[in-house]
Amino acid sequence: MDLNQLEAFSAVMTIGSVTGAGRSLGRSQPAVSKALQDLEGELGYALFDRNGPRVTPTDKAFLLYEEVERSLVGLRTIRERALEIGREERQPIHLVATPALASTIAPAALKLIEKNGLPEHIHLRSASAEQVVHSVLHRTVSLGLTSLPVAHRGLDLHWIGQAPCVAVLRADSPLAALDVITVDVLRGERVITMSNRYRLRQRIDMALAQDKPLDVAIETNTSFNAVMAARAGLGVALVEPMTALGMPIEGLAVRPLAVNIPFYFGVVTPFGKPVGAVTQALIEAIETAARNILHGFVRRDAGDHDDLL
Known part of the structure; x- marks a missing residue:
């Protein structure tokens, strides 16, 4: 062929x-x-x-x-x-990230390194966590941002970001008057959350189900879908904090959960491939952007992966 x-x-x-x-x-x-x-x-x-x-x-x-x-x-x-080599242009940035990270942390990080001179071309693509890993393993991108776990051989995990999940609900909901959303409050509500049981959903179930499962009314594959379903009044969305805090939407309230449910994401590059100056600057800018956007952000060492997950 x-x-x-x-x-x-x-x-x-x-x-x-x-x-x-x-x-x-x-x-x-x-x-x-x-x-x-x-x-x-x-x-x-x-x-x-x-x-x-x-x-x-x-x-x-x-x-x-x-x-x-x-x-x-x-x-x-x-x-x-x-063609860029022929024109003697700087190597472009090829960045792939899960939708929540691609729409919030990634653009903020690119803006931070803009003053140092960005390449002529930037390729920013969103994909599922599994597709992010595939792209990095096959070396079609310079850098990947993905939710964890990500224990694949062939990846260099530079560091892990951690921040608590949040509840998102309509601003005119009676629950918006609460400072914190507890498990007891969620028991009486329709819950909207993620469908991938091997990533965030598993931690949500373990932290909140306890002796009785939550009433999960809507399952979806992206946090943005969950947030917009909450905006439509279909329930309370339990999501990672990037979408809720990095993309503020009128008519919605974001509240912390009484139970800490950590969301983990990682910064990965192809194993053994030298990291160029622009990519290294972007890796550092991603941390700064995460600290600026996410309440309670903590950077953890890559070696903590297995203990955390």
Whole structure:
């Protein structure tokens, strides 16, 4: 398989039609169709069910798509870097982070190092914790910010950030009059929280369930979804503090929890890869940004990972 085939496949998966993919790629519809047919011939299975100009991806196509996109991102990065070397530009920053960190801590840290001279190009991408780890392991990014645990070999964990989780609720809720949200208060409320039971959700359950499980009415994959559900009046959101404090939203109140539920995140780079001056400055700026945004922020050594988690 070649780049032409992979780009055609990615475009059709994204747009949903061969004609639209050809228009986006600047190719003819027959050229895109042939690239897809050649790719399917090499793979030995169909990627699309065809119905005129529109196509429906098969289950195998969805499984392949994620891998193809990661590969294309890597190839585009190489192409861009080759051009930058020719223009003698500074190496760009490639930063990937979970949505909560990408939308709060990361931009604040980039602003802090701006005075020292940022590269011409900055690539900031949000992804799930598992995708952040994958990107760093495959060295397609300079730096990753992810929730913990992250015990994978092939990563350099520079330090761990810790800050207490919070409750988010409508500002006009009677609970907004409380200074602290207790477990007893939550017992009578619809709770909105995270769905990944191997990360933050596990610590929330352990700290608050005690003798009786909480009434978790809504489970979601991002803190922002949980916060907006709380804004709609669907319940009380229990989330990490970055989204609640780093993205203040009108009509919402943020309150501490009576039980300390620590949220942990880590700063990671590819194992053994030298850290450049700009990346090192960014690692330090991330700590400063976290201290500025998060109440009760504590920096911990990377060696504390296993004991904490």
